[in-house]
Amino acid sequence: MKPLIEYFSASRIELSKVTWPNRRQTARLTVLVCIFSIVMAAILGALDVGFSEIVQRIIVNQ
Secondary structure (H helix, E strand, O other), rough: OOHHHHHHHHHHHHHHHOOOOHHHHHHHHHHHHHHHHHHHHHHHHHHHHHHHHHHHHHHHHH
């Protein structure tokens, strides 16, 4: 039981050292992550459609 208590105690000490973002930073970073996710989804979707088209053309020509 002692190692578990020491773990939580050390975790609490480390969390007190963290510099947490303020509300404005959090909102800005959340928007950035959403935009990045949408862009990556569009790129991966386009690649998927492109590769599917290539595979279809290969299969049809055989």
